[in-house]
Amino acid sequence: MLNCYSSWKYVFLSFIFVISLLYALPNLYGEDPVIQITGKNGNFASQDISDNIKKALKQNFIKYKDISIDNKTIIVRFNNTDTQLLAHKIITKTIGKKYSTLLNLVPAIPSWLSLISARPIKLGFDLRGGVQFLIEVDIDSIIKKIQDKNINSLSYDLRKKAIPYTKIYLSKKDSLNINFKNFKDLNNAFIYLKSTYKDLSLRNNDNNSISAVINKVYLNKLRENIIQQNIEILRNRINQLGISESSIQRQGSEHIRINLPGIKNIAQAKELIGATSTLEFRLVNTSVDSNLISKNIVPLDSEIKYMTDGQSVLLYKNVILTGDHITYSTSSIDEYNNPEVDITLDSIGGNIMSAFTRDNIGKSIATLFVEYKNSHKKNSKGHEILIKNEEIINIANIRSQVNNRFRITGIKNFNKAHKLSMLLRSGTLIAPIHIVEERTIGPTMGRKNIKKGLEACLCGLISCFSFMVFFYKKFGLISIAALIINLIIIIAITSLLPGVTLTMPGIAGIILTLAVAIDANIxxxxxxxxxxxxxxxxxxxxxxxxxxxxxxxxxxxxxTLIKVVILYTFGTGSIRGFAIMTAIGVITSMFTAITVTKTIVNLVYSNKSIKTLSI
Incomplete structure (x- = not known):
């Protein structure tokens, strides 16, 4: 029979419509302004702090919707941003410097929608506002670090080859200079180093010295790797810290731009992404008398570092392993109820650690915690000067060969162990970073953009409605009904997909697909x-x-889909957002324009003797 579907098709299409409506519904509830309170330096956000916050807000006659504790973070919900900002001052004063506060926005959906994992559409930076950073990667510090390592390597190799030199040092221009007594020693050294150190450009000087600088090919490759690895590490760190819908993009040769939607507290955001810390594993030098160490008389291959209690320890300069080889870390409690960090290394790191511990059983290995802290001073470029802070957190005796898994202890408290494990898990920044520009973009622009986008959608629907009804009568009404269903399905799919974020170009993509859907019905x-x-x-x-x-x-x-694939493949940022939303809209419009309209037509006209058609 013509124009008649089986009952199961009607049930299936009804089910799709109901599910789409259900998962599109959270977008009507909007978001609540919240203040998130977390502990720092070993402090936890506890129930006592929550009670103090409640008391302070009550005394100042500030109304709040709810206060809850989720994963050691206190979340205070408010009805509007004005109350949120007023409460922020009072809460900051109440809890003191031991806790940090973060202004944010969270979905205001009812609990019954949360049970089915229904969430509103994730809004991008241009619609939601937030914090924007322009970060400069300190490539020069890495070059200096490499040249420092080259000094140790060159001096060791020259001594090994019995080639005498008088001095080896690093000049102000990051050029490594080696002085010799005579031309014969210089020539022997030049021939040997030229064949061994391929990444260095060597030059003979008139004063019996050799200048060595990192060659441009290696330097450009190094610069590219540092930027890309820092971008990946920053992305992992932001994901670990629960900041969603962020965007991290390279800008220029040495800059990275980060957008964090929904966050308004710049100080807190800087603390989250700017932490520059790692671990170094070094062998303890026990061959030097403690009296000589106290007088700072130590061998050239060693240096003095300090324990958390201030005790001095002599370590070899050679780093066995760094945090770069850590693939996973987690904090836990050992058998003595003390905090510890369990570490897993990659294959290279595992092989290094296995070989080293096998050859050094009975010796002591130190875990050195290295952190770059802000000195609150600026250099000639206007950048914040970072101070390198080093602290030995653990010294262990090597009793047996270890593989790629081991643990470190000696950390002061569990919160520090948790923070360290999180930073190691997300990755250690390859090079220090400087925040050269920071901006807070409020939600006003986002509201305007959303409002204009909705107005554009509404105007488009009204225009389509008028056109379709005027030219196609009842079939025009059926097309408009399918168009509304199409919009609901697009919103539902965008809300459900975890990696999709709606931006202003995305709204343009939705409007475009609505026009495409009407074309199909026409x-x-x-x-x-x-x-x-x-x-x-x-x-x-x-x-x-x-x-x-x-x-x-x-x-x-x-x-249209082929064009969308090309846009997504070769485009970046907002272009990709437009491509994704257009692709979703094209697929749903094909479904609604053909299947949904046919279903409605069948319900209206099937099994009927029709002489005239309202079209």
């Missing part, structure tokens, strides 16, 4: 009118109209 309606003019019965004309229009609709939408 094509179907015109085909039906043609078949009626060709003398077919109403039922036959409807059937042939949908059938004959199908190939044209599919062809045109496939062409």
């Amino acid at each position: 094509l179907i309606n015109e085909r039906i009118k043609e078949e009626i003019c060709n003398g077919y019965s109403i039922q036959k004309a409807i059937h042939k109209g949908y059938k004959n229009a199908l190939s044209s609709i599919i062809d045109s939408n496939i062409i």
